[in-house]
Every structure is written in structure tokens, then in C-alpha cells.
Amino acid sequence: MDFACLWLTLLLPLVAALDFRYHHQEGMEEFLKSVAQNYSSITHLHSIGKSVKGRNLWVLVVGRFPKEHRVGIPEFKYVANMHGDETVGRELLLHLIDYLVTRHGKDLEITNLINSTRIHIMPSMNPDGFEAVRKPDCYYSNGRWDRQPGLPACLSSPPLAIPPHALTPASLLRRQLASMLPSPAATPSPTRSRGPATGTSHSRSLTPDDDVFQHLAHTYASRNPNMTKPDPCKNKMNFHNGVTNGYSWYPLQGGMQDYNYVWAQCFEITLELSCCKYPREERLPYFWNDNKASLIEYIKQVHLGxxxxxxxxxxxxxxxxxxxxxxxxxxxxxxxxxxxxxxxxxxxxxxxxxxxxxxxxxxxxxxxxxxxxxxxxxxxxxxxLPFQGQLDSLPVPNPSCPMIPLYKMSPSHSAATKPSLFLFLLTLLHIFFK
CATH class of the missing domain: 2.60.40.1120 (Carboxypeptidase-like, regulatory domain)
Incomplete structure (x- = not known):
């Protein structure tokens, strides 16, 4: 009898299946801590700081060596819920965590991905804003800003995965264009990839790596059945194959994408995941099914080049x-x-x-x-290199990196970066992560 009970116990999953509902701070922490405890060999849970109201900003690392960088293993990050009332990304990342850890050792593709990549997942960058939403709305609520800066993704060189200063409310963006990163922009279109801006041409902002950014954006969009549909939100914003250039969408005064690209060698894009910012809970399984393949395929792109x-x-x-x-x-x-x-x-x-x-x-x-x-x-x-290096005596390379936001370097503030009432209204009225 005891043997039978033990056998039944062993058949139970280590973590109860994650349900499709909105997880507030307490429920999210409970899930993350359970994953970290039951999958300790491939996960590491840590807080990178506190929100304005004292809530932990949790990051779960998934990988063969989750607690430290190892030479040859690239770093990757997903960040969601930058705007507190943009909720889909938050739940998708929780389900992504569940998907990864429960398939490690069983699914060859997922096992190889985890063993070869150090994946940082931050389900909520703005927990205060999420908790502040009292009446969910498709368009706007008081939880959008709430003092903290919805789904970022970053392909990064190892020591720069989720730099703490890139997760503060400061507006510093960096070039990257492939998976998901929140930006202060707003649009009524669903999952759209938005790229960084370092130079303008024909109403577009192009980086030296524009070909890579376009590949990354198309990699994600092409695997989402709704993202490439013409005008899926019926708002006359029809992005070609579900992808747009950030500057073409609208110019922006700095942000996390530009910061990551310019200062941290990290490629990052923005994804618009829904026509409604805070959809009903019963819609969450559909979002997961639409984005699961894209989320996995995008992580693989860190192994390009x-x-x-x-x-x-x-x-x-x-x-x-x-x-x-x-x-x-x-x-x-x-x-x-x-x-x-x-x-x-x-x-x-x-x-x-x-x-x-x-x-x-x-x-x-x-x-x-x-x-x-x-x-x-x-x-x-x-x-x-054909010389003997003295690691402590190598001079600082020139040219050195600018220490202030790039848009402040131009005395006249070009049209591409000058703030305006129009852009302010866009930020307030349009839907980002609907």
C-alpha cells in the first residue's frame, strides 16, 4: 500500500500546472518561488531591486548555469509589463517559464536551448502599475505609468544581460529589433515588431545592423498567425508582414531599446501583442497559442552570427x-x-x-x-593578437561612448527627437500592448 502511494506521488508534476488567469504580485511570486525550488538545477530567482512601492522586481534565470555567466553561452532576456496596464506579456512570460522548465530533459529542442543559452525572464517590470488597475480597460487606465516605466526581449552579450540601470524608470533606449521590448509608444495594432533608431532615412531610422533587426522582427512575426494579417485591429495601421520601423511608427526621445543597443551591445525589439491592453482572462489561452512558437524561435536567434x-x-x-x-x-x-x-x-x-x-x-x-x-x-x-597584453595597462579605447542621451547632443533637437504635444497625446491615447 505504501509503495502504491509513493508511486502515485512520483507521478505528480513538480509544479501544479499554471492556470490561465491574471496573476497578481502574490500569485506571481508564489509561482516563481515554486519553480525556483523545484527546478533549482536549471533556474535561479533573484530580485534586481524594488519598485517605488516596495515590490520586488523578479527575474527568473533559466539555463544550464543559471547563477553565473559561462564563456561561450550567450545571454538572452525577455521583459514584460513595462506599462502596468499592458498585461498580456506578463502572463505569456509566466507560461513560457512553465513551458521551459517542464520540458527540460523531455523535449530535445527545449533541453538543447536551455543548455546552450542563459535566459533571463522578467514577467513584470511595473508591478505597481499592474496592481493599481482597478477597472481593466482596453485603451487606458491609471496603471499605465504609475511611476515605473509590454514585453521586451533582448539578445545580449554575456555580461550585459538585464543591466540594472536599463530597468529603471529612466528613458534610455537602445538599438535592437527582434523580439519583445516595451516602448513608450502606443499603437492599436497587435504584436508588431518595433526597432531602434540611430539614423534616419526616408522616414525610417536605420542602425548599422538593420538587416539583423529585420530578420529578428520577421522571425517573431512570421510565426504568429495573427501578426501578419493586414490591419487585424481594424485601425488602418497596416504594417507590412507585421513589422514596422520604430521611427516610421513615430519618433521617440530615447528608451530602453536604444540604450541597450548603443551602450550594452544588446539587440532589442518591441512587440505589440493584442488589440486590447487588458483583455478578458478567457482570451489568455489564445494569446499563448498564438505566441508560443514565436517566443521559442526568437530565443534561438541569440545563436546567430x-x-x-x-x-x-x-x-x-x-x-x-x-x-x-x-x-x-x-x-x-x-x-x-x-x-x-x-x-x-x-x-x-x-x-x-x-x-x-x-x-x-x-x-x-x-x-x-x-x-x-x-x-x-x-x-x-x-x-x-601578436603582442603580449598587460590587462591592467591597456588604455581606454577611443572614441569613447557618449555619457548623455544622444538626443541631447543636438542643440536644435531634430524633428526626429523633439518632444511634442502630438507625441504626448499618442502616448496617452493609443494602445500599447493591447
């Missing part, structure tokens, strides 16, 4: 070495981290990689990224 380390002639890893494609100059040069690591998100093709150590001549190498990338891994390419 090329990665490796830079060493001196004695095989010592070299930090702060500029590693960029020769014709892709960034506002803040992409540099190696303290392990000498670099990650370049690139589509298949031929590239000339410029490796520059401060005080030394550039080291140019041609690389060919094949059409079929390695399974859950970017092309690996290490560089050995």
Missing part, C-alpha cells in the same frame, strides 16, 4: 578590445568583456572582422558565416 575570444600571444584573454564588422561602425564600439569574449549577431554571409586593441594597428580577418549555423551555437572564431 559569430562568437569567440580575443587573446594575446600568450593566450591571455584581452578585455576592452573592439571587435566589429569593418563596415558597421557603432556609436559605442562593440568590445570584448572581461573574459575577452565577443558576440556579433550577423546573418549568413562574408564579413571582414576588425579587431582593434588600444594603441595597436587593426587586425582584419575575413570570415564566412554559413547558411546553416551550428546547432544552438554561433560560428566560433577566436583571435590571437
Amino acid at each position: 559569430i562568437k569567440g575570444q580575443v587573446f594575446d600571444q600568450n593566450r591571455n584573454p584581452l578585455p576592452n578590445i573592439i571587435v566589429e564588422v569593418q563596415d558597421r561602425k557603432h556609436i559605442c564600439p562593440f568590445k570584448t568583456n572581461k573574459f575577452g569574449e565577443y558576440y556579433l549577431l550577423l546573418l549568413p554571409g562574408s564579413y571582414e572582422i576588425n579587431v582593434t586593441a588600444p594603441g595597436h594597428e587593426p587586425h582584419l580577418t575575413k570570415v564566412v558565416i554559413p547558411e546553416k549555423s551550428q546547432h544552438f551555437s554561433a560560428l566560433k572564431k577566436d583571435f590571437v
